[in-house]
Amino acid sequence: MPPLSAEITRRAALGTLGAAGLTGLGLAWPRLTGRDIPGRGEDVLTIAILGTSQDAAARQDLVAAFNEIHPDIPVRVQGIQGNDWGDFFSKILTMIAAGTPPDLVNVATEGTQLFASLMAEPLDDYVLRDAAELQEYFDDVHPTLLEAFMYEGSLFQLPTDFNAANMYYNVGALELAGLDRPADDWTHDDFVTTLRAMRSANAADFVPYFWTNRLFGGLVPWLYVNDTSFLAETKAGGGTWFWDRFYPGEQRSGGYRWLEPNADDPRVEESVEFLRELVADGLGTRPEEGGGGALVGLFASGRIGTTPAGGYWVQGLNEAGMAEDEFDVQFFPRWRTQRHQFGAAGYAIMSTSPRKDEAWEWIKFTASRDGMELAYPLPSTTPTRRSMVNEARYAGKGPRHWEVFYDTLDRFPTTGPIPAPPQQAAVETALIKNISAAVGGSASGVPRALANLQRDLTQALGRTA
Amino acid sequence: MTTAALPTARDAATTTPPTTHGTAQGPAWKRRLVVTLFLAPTIIGIGVFTLLPIIASIGLAFFRWDIITNPEFAGLDNFADVAVDPTVRRSFLNTIAFVVVAVTLQIAVSLGLAVLVAQRMPSWLRTFFRSVFFFPLILSAASVSIVMRYLFNEDFGVVNWFLSLVGLPGVAWLTSGWSAAVVVLVYVWQQFGFTFLLFVGGLAAIPNDVYEASAIDGATGWRQFRTITLPLVSPTMLVACVMSVISALQIFDQPWVLTRGGPGDSTRTAVMVIYESAFRQLEFGRASAVGVVLMALIMGVTALQFRLSRRFVFYQ
Numbered sequence: 001m002p003p004l005s006a007e008i009t010r011r012a013a014l015g016t017l018g019a020a021g022l023t024g025l026g027l028a029w030p031r032l033t034g035r036d037i038p039g040r041g042e043d044v045l046t047i048a049i050l051g052t053s054q055d056a057a058a059r060q061d062l063v064a065a066f067n068e069i070h071p072d073i074p075v076r077v078q079g080i081q082g083n084d085w086g087d088f089f090s091k092i093l094t095m096i097a098a099g100t101p102p103d104l105v106n107v108a109t110e111g112t113q114l115f116a117s118l119m120a121e122p123l124d125d126y127v128l129r130d131a132a133e134l135q136e137y138f139d140d141v142h143p144t145l146l147e148a149f150m151y152e153g154s155l156f157q158l159p160t161d162f163n164a165a166n167m168y169y170n171v172g173a174l175e176l177a178g179l180d181r182p183a184d185d186w187t188h189d190d191f192v193t194t195l196r197a198m199r200s201a202n203a204a205d206f207v208p209y210f211w212t213n214r215l216f217g218g219l220v221p222w223l224y225v226n227d228t229s230f231l232a233e234t235k236a237g238g239g240t241w242f243w244d245r246f247y248p249g250e251q252r253s254g255g256y257r258w259l260e261p262n263a264d265d266p267r268v269e270e271s272v273e274f275l276r277e278l279v280a281d282g283l284g285t286r287p288e289e290g291g292g293g294a295l296v297g298l299f300a301s302g303r304i305g306t307t308p309a310g311g312y313w314v315q316g317l318n319e320a321g322m323a324e325d326e327f328d329v330q331f332f333p334r335w336r337t338q339r340h341q342f343g344a345a346g347y348a349i350m351s352t353s354p355r356k357d358e359a360w361e362w363i364k365f366t367a368s369r370d371g372m373e374l375a376y377p378l379p380s381t382t383p384t385r386r387s388m389v390n391e392a393r394y395a396g397k398g399p400r401h402w403e404v405f406y407d408t409l410d411r412f413p414t415t416g417p418i419p420a421p422p423q424q425a426a427v428e429t430a431l432i433k434n435i436s437a438a439v440g441g442s443a444s445g446v447p448r449a450l451a452n453l454q455r456d457l458t459q460a461l462g463r464t465a
Numbered sequence: 466m467t468t469a470a471l472p473t474a475r476d477a478a479t480t481t482p483p484t485t486h487g488t489a490q491g492p493a494w495k496r497r498l499v500v501t502l503f504l505a506p507t508i509i510g511i512g513v514f515t516l517l518p519i520i521a522s523i524g525l526a527f528f529r530w531d532i533i534t535n536p537e538f539a540g541l542d543n544f545a546d547v548a549v550d551p552t553v554r555r556s557f558l559n560t561i562a563f564v565v566v567a568v569t570l571q572i573a574v575s576l577g578l579a580v581l582v583a584q585r586m587p588s589w590l591r592t593f594f595r596s597v598f599f600f601p602l603i604l605s606a607a608s609v610s611i612v613m614r615y616l617f618n619e620d621f622g623v624v625n626w627f628l629s630l631v632g633l634p635g636v637a638w639l640t641s642g643w644s645a646a647v648v649v650l651v652y653v654w655q656q657f658g659f660t661f662l663l664f665v666g667g668l669a670a671i672p673n674d675v676y677e678a679s680a681i682d683g684a685t686g687w688r689q690f691r692t693i694t695l696p697l698v699s700p701t702m703l704v705a706c707v708m709s710v711i712s713a714l715q716i717f718d719q720p721w722v723l724t725r726g727g728p729g730d731s732t733r734t735a736v737m738v739i740y741e742s743a744f745r746q747l748e749f750g751r752a753s754a755v756g757v758v759l760m761a762l763i764m765g766v767t768a769l770q771f772r773l774s775r776r777f778v779f780y781q
Contacts, residue, residue: 086745090744090745090747093532093533093747094532094744096532096533097532097533118531118533118534119533204629205620205621207620210620213727285619285620286619286637286640286641287640288614288618288639288640288724298621303620303621423746425741425745425746425747426745426746429741429745429746432725432727433725433726433727433728433729433730433733434729436640436727436728436729437727437728437729437731440637440640440641440728449729452729455551456552459550460746
């Protein structure tokens with residue numbers, strides 16, 4: 001044994017350090033190469049969802065129920081975090097580029113045409129093959145939702161949940177203003193009157209109308225009720241194979257097309273000016289870009305009078321402490337029409353997937369009644385099955401007029417999806433930035449902002465997605 | 466300089482070159498091997514994670530590529546596209562204006578505070594200030610911006626609440642012409658700790674006897690600062706300016722989280738356009754073209770700073 005006082009030589013020190021480094025490298029190798037990621041390299045059906053790993057874990061009941069029917073199909077749900085659907089889609093694309101694409105992706109309306117045009121597998125053959133089994137699903141789901149997932153005559157997703165832009169209102173603030181629940185066919189003028197009454201009856205820090213500058217619930221609902229949009233909306237041919245088989249009598253299309261900008265339509269300017277005046281009059285907020293995170297808490301604390309939102313809000317308001325009679329929901333106010341906006345989501349099979357048959361089984365299962373009840377046990381979204389939007393779902397949580405959620409489809413057949421062509425990201429950027437400039441300034445700035453919007457949209461739509 | 470100075474280790478190394486037969490430390494090939502082995506991790510790291518991506522980006526700028534389909538040669542189309550795109554032009558103008566304002570403010574604030582901290586004060590208080598000023602730098606820019614977003618919210622933010630306490634009207638900090646000012650403020654608040662520490666080091670290196678001699682000659686306060694502190698701290702200021710400018714030219718996190726580039730394009734920066742083009746609009750060629758232009762701008766500005774430093778930087 002060497003004496004304790006022996007000096008450590010440089011050679012020994014370097015050798016020790018080197019050995020320690022190599023050992024550390026060896027131990028960290030699975031992490032460095034990503035081999036420790038659960039399921040990586042295994043032959044499993046991989047499903048990407050927008051959410052955290054906790055959200056993915058929360059779907060284990062769904063996976064377990066699926067495996068009871070299909071014990072031979074191992075499933076891994078992968079949570080992909082993102083601020084919005086655009087973030088989520090870009091991360092999926094990065095996974096594809098990295099050579100690790102999922103087999104299935106939960107895609108919202110915002111990304112349907114992007115995925116359909118580039119990387120999703122049409123479901124047509126599968127749907128026709130299992131038509132008898134699926135008829136019960138189609139009987140329970142409004143055709144408007146299916147039409148939103150058609151692209152150039154083919155069906156790419158079976159929608160499992162949706163949300164329409166309805167108008168939430170704070171019951172207490174409305175009562176304080178001495179007003180009753182708005183009528184189902186209230187107009188945009190009635191809406192302004194309501195906001196003015198709320199403004200005068202409530203505290204100085206109260207906001208009568210809160211809105212977020214984005215594709216869902218921003219300017220678009222005001223364009224739809226004014227019988228216009230910022231993109232010219234046309235329909236694709238085809239799709240009769242589907243409508244004739246599952247919705248006989250429905251005169252529907254092979255999907256929406258948004259090919260041309262329409263920001264120079266005078267009605268677009270009229271709608272933007274309407275919002276600008278709400279902001280200028282202190283009735284509506286200047287919309288922050290991509291915001292909305294704190295909205296539930298602010299609404300629940302009584303500082304917001306009205307805001308556009310869908311059925312996804314109920315659970316959040318309940319958790320924020322709102323009793324079922326403290327908030328309610330009504331249709332978006334009418335203008336020239338009362339056409340509403342909605343967004344939906346469902347699973348799309350990636351065309352690169354080697355497990356397409358297994359993926360289709362997953363899609364069928366999540367569209368089944370059992371699957372949907374497991375996937376959406378709480379009112380944090382609206383199931384696409386009409387039969388599930390019932391008293392029991394909203395009991396104890398509200399709102400009192402929960403029928404509004406599905407009636408938006410049943411009573412207003414022209415209700416349409418979020419305008420989302422394959423170039424959705426560029427289109428959304430163009431819309432958001434020019435609308436923020438338009439509503440934050442003077443009336444003279446609106447035409448200039450809309451001219452810029454028209455220019456940006458022309459450029460965006462001219463690009464290939 | 467000093468022919469009589471004692472030889473340094475570096476002098477010794479250069480005056481006794483190794484022979485092909487080697488030295489007492491071993492044969493030349495062995496020493497070269499050791500040097501190469503020690504440098505290898507850094508060289509490989511720079512090569513793989515810096516040089517290769519730069520070369521790939523330059524190459525990609527001449528293609529159209531959406532990450533899914535095969536790249537398609539586009540010649541100079543991407544550069545022509547960004548040259549005429551008003552959004553890109555505006556983003557570069559915003560970036561340059563941001564650099565001028567933010568770096569000037571950052572240097573002024575950090576130098577001013579460094580001078581204050583260099584005054585006589587208990588060492589614990591000096592340590593306290595150093596920690597407090599440096600602290601924002603260790604926070605994630607995105608996290609800070611999220612918090613600031615709440616603070617500066619027009620309707621529900623604390624800043625406007627304070628204004629209301631003194632009877633002032635609220636300001637649309639993030640959704641009006643004020644948004645650029647908020648971005649600058651948040652950025653400078655978070656970044657000045659780094660240049661502050663550089664200046665603290667630079668000021669400490671100025672010999673005290675220079676100040677004592679000037680005091681005997683009657684110079685105090687502002688005159689000492691102008692004629693002694695500023696010239697002698699100028700090498701540090703060059704480093705601070707170069708690093709701050711490079712960092713500010715790449716600003717992304719703060720405006721992305723605070724304003725998303727709005728209202729309109731008023732706070733959109735060059736890096737934001739790169740991110741949006743690549744990861745939201747799937748135009749990797751166009752994003753690379755903007756990146757190449759930004760890289761050229763950074764190189765040009767840095768070269769200009771070093772060129773100008775010959776006139777304004779003084780070495781003892």
